[in-house]
Amino acid sequence: MIRPLARVVYFARTALRGIAATPGTALVATGTIAVALVLVGAFGLLVINMQELLHRVGDAVQVTAFLEQGLGDAEREALRQRAAALEGVAQVHLVSEDEALIRFRNGVGRGFALDEALGSNPLPASLELTLVEQAQTAAALERVAQAVSALPGVVDIATGADWIEGYLRALALVRGLAIGLGVILALATTLIVSNTIRLAVLSRRDELSILTLVGASRAFVNTPFLIEGALQGAAGAAFAWLLLYALFRLVLPGFEFGLELVLGGLAPRFFDPVETAWLCGGGTALGLLGSAIAVASESRP
Amino acid sequence: MSAGVGRPGRWRGHPAGASPRPVSGEAAAQLFHVSKSYLAGTYALRDVTLEFARGELVFLTGPSGAGKTSLLRLLFAAERPSEGQIVVLGRNVSRLSPRSVPALRRRIGVVFQDFKLLARRTVEENVALALDVVGTPRRAARARVFAILKQVGLQHRRYQSPLSLSGGEQQRVAIARALINEPEILLADEPTGNLDPDLTLEIMDLIAETATRGTTVVVATHDQSILQRFRKRTVRLEGGRIAEDRPAPGAGV
Secondary structure: OOOHHHHHHHHHHHHHHHHHHOHHHHHHHHHHHHHHHHHHHHHHHHHHHHHHHHHHHHHOOEEEEEEOOOOOHHHHHHHHHHHHOOOOEEEEEEEOHHHHHHHHHHHHOOOOOHHHHHOOOOOOOEEEEEEOHHHOOHHHHHHHHHHHHOOOOEEEEEOOHHHHHHHHHHHHHHHHHHHHHHHHHHHHHHHHHHHHHHHHHHHOHHHHHHHHHOOOOHHHHHHHHHHHHHHHHHHHHHHHHHHHHHHHHHHHHHHHHHHHHHHOOOOOOOOOHHHHHHHHHHHHHHHHHHHHHHHHHHOOO | OOOOOOOOOOOOEOOOOOOOOOOOOOEEEEEEEEEEEEEOOEEEEEEEEEEEEOOOEEEEEOOOOOOHHHHHHHHOOOOOOOEEEEEEOOEEHHHOOHHHHHHHHOOEEEEEOOOOOOOOOOHHHHHHHHHHHOOOOHHHHHHHHHHHHHHOOOHHHOOOOHHHOOHHHHHHHHHHHHHOOOOOEEEEEOOOOOOOHHHHHHHHHHHHHHHHOOOEEEEEOOOHHHHHHHOOEEEEEEOOEEEEEEOOOOOOO
């Protein structure tokens, strides 16, 4: 009777023995996977952080409608209610001239008093329209801006539409590059891993022929090689994660200006546990795929 | 146990051209008009009809190229016949799917002239390979390996590399590996070809003893001293055909 646990132990032992028998080729496969994943992982990190920024900005995507001077409280409230009724608007906040001045002071610094310099507060009152999630696109932003500007008492409009559109384009470009690079590297890595596993298969041909002789099935013969490939892939992914983490912690802070340009004030973040699992899973899958191709071609009659 | 040619209701084999006789249901392996050709028009085996009874010790003999090895390879399904049918342990090898071959091989032990041992593994690990294949837990496997190595007198050598053993010892390890799963058939292809006369007898005694425990043993050899000493059924092949199927002396005729 065949005992599954004994088989698992045998497969694991044989795979580890295989790696130990050909450490050079195992190292090449692991290193290749690690390098590929570092490159793809770096792009992945950039995409993740750019998306994060977009998400945070999205929460604050708003249209600012500057109001005519001299409007009374009742007129302002009526305008606020009309703006709130527009399609795609989540809420509207009325910012008085005084509140605008306080924000300006807080933003610029306590030492600078605009009203004292000019003799009066030059900032107008405004309505800040926050959009519902579905309307947080450049096109929807433009529609809401047009509708608000048509309201009587609104003299000017400010939106971040141009910036968002540009940023989305940049994000799409980075994402496209990451996917393209990922595909090319995955193909190259698979090829290298499959060749290293093929070498391992050839170096153990005598053992495989004896196993076949004593009644081993093809699956029994091939499984240790698949495990070997998967282990190399997982190890490559672990190295890649460590290298990326070291670069993230030690090297990235040196590129403050570039970070500011791409991510604004957002503090970049590293992979979360789910993303880390994807990275490791990707490495394991690459190793597995490479070894599957190797054993399939080597066991062909 | 060896059964005789001509026993009523039983057919053992026939020289080329002779008419086949009935086959019993006790056979471990049967070949029906089997031919094996590697190149068009060149036959390694030609129209071989033969039966091996359970528990029988049979010698296949004949000059080099007579077809002994081809016959053994057909029996453990390393190859398929070009013509004819082969039934081994109730399975028709000619129609066996590749998936079913390993299950059949687990019931057959094979010993070669060149031992086929792994130099990078210990004696114990070499023998345990056959147990790994059937998923025997490690502890149980070690106990069984110890027992079979004791049987062949090599338990004290179990942690050594096969390279440190003599030819006779290496063949005993190979026999231990072939026997550890208690096969129903043991095939040996020139098992003493690389051994001196003393070791030859030692190894052949070991193999012959297996037949007394109910295993069908088929030994390919061209060593006449073995045939004279053991005096068992002998099938002589020539040019791929059965030239003679001589029963063991004293078997019923």
